[in-house]
Amino acid sequence: MSILHAKTPIRPPYVDxxxxxxxxxxxxxxxxxxxxAENVGLRAIAITDHDTIEGSLEALRHQHSxxxxxxxxxxxxxxxxxxxxxxxxxxxHLDDVSLRQTLKVVQEARANRNIEIIRKLQxxxxxxxxDEVSKVSGGGQIGRPHIAQVLVHKGAVHSIDxxxxxxxxxxxxxxxxxxxxxxxxxxxxxxxxGGVPVLAHPFTLDAKxxxxxxxxxxxxxxxxxxxxxxxYPAHGPELTAQYERLAHSHxxxxxxxxxxxxxxxxxxxxxxxxxxxxxxxxxxxxxKRSAT
Ligand SMILES: [Zn+2]
Ligand SMILES: [Zn+2]
Numbered sequence: 001m002s003i004l005h006a007k008t009p010i011r012p013p014y015v016d017x018x019x020x021x022x023x024x025x026x027x028x029x030x031x032x033x034x035x036x037a038e039n040v041g042l043r044a045i046a047i048t049d050h051d052t053i054e055g056s057l058e059a060l061r062h063q064h065s066x067x068x069x070x071x072x073x074x075x076x077x078x079x080x081x082x083x084x085x086x087x088x089x090x091x092x093h094l095d096d097v098s099l100r101q102t103l104k105v106v107q108e109a110r111a112n113r114n115i116e117i118i119r120k121l122q123x124x125x126x127x128x129x130x131d132e133v134s135k136v137s138g139g140g141q142i143g144r145p146h147i148a149q150v151l152v153h154k155g156a157v158h159s160i161d162x163x164x165x166x167x168x169x170x171x172x173x174x175x176x177x178x179x180x181x182x183x184x185x186x187x188x189x190x191x192x193x194g195g196v197p198v199l200a201h202p203f204t205l206d207a208k209x210x211x212x213x214x215x216x217x218x219x220x221x222x223x224x225x226x227x228x229x230x231x232y233p234a235h236g237p238e239l240t241a242q243y244e245r246l247a248h249s250h251x252x253x254x255x256x257x258x259x260x261x262x263x264x265x266x267x268x269x270x271x272x273x274x275x276x277x278x279x280x281x282x283x284x285x286x287x288k289r290s291a292t
Pocket of ligand 1: 086
């Protein structure tokens with residue numbers, strides 16, 4: 001069954017505040033996402049592409065033709081020494097000049113990094129060029145997974161996994177350090193654009209204990225953080241309860257979403273994640289109250 005034609009609407013009002021489109025690394029276009037959300041009966045969605053607002057902009061162009069409420073969104077990668085820190089920004093003003101300027105710098109750094117990786121591979125004697133990688137990306141953001149796909153396709157490696165182990169991951173010969181905003185810069189970028197900064201999927205952070213995460217949240221709140229993504233497919237009941245507890249104790253909002261990427265993350269569906277995720281609409285109302 002196509003994800004575009006899911007049969008059972010999931011009322012009452014639920015939302016999905018973490019969705020990727022073809023503007024970053026998802027496989028559905030913003031319009032297909034809006035239609036899917038409509039078909040499964042969601043009340044509201046946010047497209048939160050990596051370091052770009054193009055997916056949100058495109059979805060909002062269809063707001064007039066759908067009952068699904070579309071919130072502007074983005075997911076910004078922040079530089080931390082270990083682990084992965086992503087910051088979601090909701091209800092940002094998409095025409096904000098400084099937001100656009102910052103994203104331009106990040107995107108240019110990303111583009112240069114891809115060119116440098118390809119150059120390193122060529123220096124290592126691998127037959128690969130930029131056009132091949134660009135073609136694989138299908139016009140969206142280019143990243144290491146696309147480079148890996150070309151390496152598999154050309155027989156340089158047997159699998160995506162091997163491409164990363166042999167060439168692309170940190171410590172390997174074609175690895176290039178990535179430029180990222182610092183956490184407080186990412187938070188400020190979102191705040192300055194009138195948005196609500198929310199820490200995405202805390203389980204990817206390198207905070208192993210509740211105490212560590214507690215301290216980290218205190219620092220991030222000091223920098224302007226306003227919420228934590230608590231409801232998320234990979235957070236089991238225990239982590240969900242822990243994150244709920246921490247969000248409450250720091251006076252932070254709670255959000256949730258599936259991190260849907262289409263066929264890229266199989267088994268995860270819009271609105272329900274792996275089947276049992278439900279994110280209530282009242283969280284959107286709280287986000288709105290918090291937006292400047
Ligand atoms: Zn993320
Ligand atoms: Zn994401």
